[in-house]
Amino acid sequence: MSATHLAARYHRAGDVHAERVERREPRAGEVEIAPLFTGICGTDLHIAAGHMDARVSTPAVIGHETVGTVSALGEGVSGWSVGDLVTVVPLRPDSTCATCRNGFSHVCDHLDFLGIDSPGALAEHWVVPEHTLVRVPDGTDPRDAALLEPTSVAVHDVRRSRLQAGEFAAVVGGGPVGLLIALVARRTGAEVVLSEPDPTRRDLAAKLGLEVVDPVTQDLSALTRERTGGAGAAVAFEVSGSAPGLTAAIGALAVRGRLCLVGIHAAPREIDLHPFFWRELELLGARLYERGDVEEAVRLVAAGELPVADLVSHVLPLSRVDEAFAALAEGGAVKVLVDCRPEGRA
Numbered sequence: 001m002s003a004t005h006l007a008a009r010y011h012r013a014g015d016v017h018a019e020r021v022e023r024r025e026p027r028a029g030e031v032e033i034a035p036l037f038t039g040i041c042g043t044d045l046h047i048a049a050g051h052m053d054a055r056v057s058t059p060a061v062i063g064h065e066t067v068g069t070v071s072a073l074g075e076g077v078s079g080w081s082v083g084d085l086v087t088v089v090p091l092r093p094d095s096t097c098a099t100c101r102n103g104f105s106h107v108c109d110h111l112d113f114l115g116i117d118s119p120g121a122l123a124e125h126w127v128v129p130e131h132t133l134v135r136v137p138d139g140t141d142p143r144d145a146a147l148l149e150p151t152s153v154a155v156h157d158v159r160r161s162r163l164q165a166g167e168f169a170a171v172v173g174g175g176p177v178g179l180l181i182a183l184v185a186r187r188t189g190a191e192v193v194l195s196e197p198d199p200t201r202r203d204l205a206a207k208l209g210l211e212v213v214d215p216v217t218q219d220l221s222a223l224t225r226e227r228t229g230g231a232g233a234a235v236a237f238e239v240s241g242s243a244p245g246l247t248a249a250i251g252a253l254a255v256r257g258r259l260c261l262v263g264i265h266a267a268p269r270e271i272d273l274h275p276f277f278w279r280e281l282e283l284l285g286a287r288l289y290e291r292g293d294v295e296e297a298v299r300l301v302a303a304g305e306l307p308v309a310d311l312v313s314h315v316l317p318l319s320r321v322d323e324a325f326a327a328l329a330e331g332g333a334v335k336v337l338v339d340c341r342p343e344g345r346a
């Protein structure tokens with residue numbers, strides 16, 4: 001194999017670019033995959049903006065939302081063949097801490113998140129532990145499969161919320177994650193309304209057949225009550241990461257409603273806890289996904305039950321990864337995919 005390959009590396013705030021870097025062989029228990037498409041997510045943008053310098057050691061190959069084919073096997077790996085279509089659960093727990101022992105290894109106390117804490121998938125090759133692979137059925141469109149990681153987030157969140165068919169759900173925030181939650185919630189048989197201030201994202205939601213409101217000009221709480229005989233939503237997903245979004249989500253809930261907190265609130269929020277007492281509300285945190293969520297996401301996407309590829313606004317080759325980050329930073333983009341196949345062979 002050639003000693004170098006093309007990869008996108010983060011160097012310093014505002015500088016992610018493609019360059020040839022050293023390639024390494026898979027060791028025992030590891031598998032090398034050749035990513036087809038790798039998505040860029042909000043966390044990658046935070047890394048690129050320099051917000052995560054305390055955690056990310058530079059230069060860092062980043063990216064963790066990928067679909068690819070197995071390209072080489074380390075010693076002792078069985079059950080996989082070169083060419084298999086796979087996605088990667090980018091989590092390496094220590095398997096020994098109290099959290100892991102209690103069955104919650106997806107939020108391990110010492111979680112190694114591949115693509116943040118160790119090298120990632122914005123590259124022509126990616127070496128990962130065998131246990132992270134999940135098979136994707138042949139014939140699945142790789143552009144759909146590139147959205148399996150955020151779809152797994154959505155599957156996990158809907159499961160955490162205990163949303164049932166026939167219930168009403170409000171989704172606050174129509175970025176890629178909020179849109180995917182809305183699609184998975186609808187697929188569960190719930191009635192869904194999505195709140196999003198950005199007109200491009202609202203148009204996309206409407207195209208996906210979702211009912212959508214503008215939080216700047218419309219009252220989510222009033223609409224939710226109107227649609228539920230005055231009761232309010234059984235579940236509200238907070239997926240904006242904003243203080244006004246959090247307040248709106250709480251305000252939309254019915255008595256005994258469940259607030260599923262997906263958005264990352266990096267700063268403490270001042271929230272009114274009175275409704276939690278008065279209306280017996282529940283607050284449920286939701287982080288990442290468990291393997292079963294990823295397998296369910298694969299099943300839904302492979303069966304074509306979620307129009308995930310409709311979220312893709314841009315596809316750019318790995319050599320132009322800097323433009324992919326710029327498109328997201330500028331706004332107007334939804335999901336940006338990077339085509340990681342060596343150019344000329346694509």
Ligand SMILES: NC(=O)c1ccc[n+]([C@@H]2O[C@H](COP(=O)([O-])OP(=O)(O)OC[C@H]3O[C@@H](n4cnc5c(N)ncnc54)[C@H](O)[C@@H]3O)[C@@H](O)[C@H]2O)c1
Nearest residue numbers: 042173175176177195240241244245262263264286287288
């Ligand atoms: N829990 C997890 O494991 C997990 C995983 C992935 C992402 N996240 C978090 O989920 C959130 C959403 O991720 P994303 O990639 O879709 O991000 P995003 O930034 O693309 O989407 C957030 C959306 O919320 C909208 N918004 C802002 N204020 C609003 C308001 N008051 N009401 C309604 N909408 C509002 C924005 O216009 C934007 O479209 C982020 O906070 C992200 O960090 C959490």
Ligand SMILES: [Zn+2]
Nearest residue numbers: 097100108109
């Ligand atoms: Zn652990």
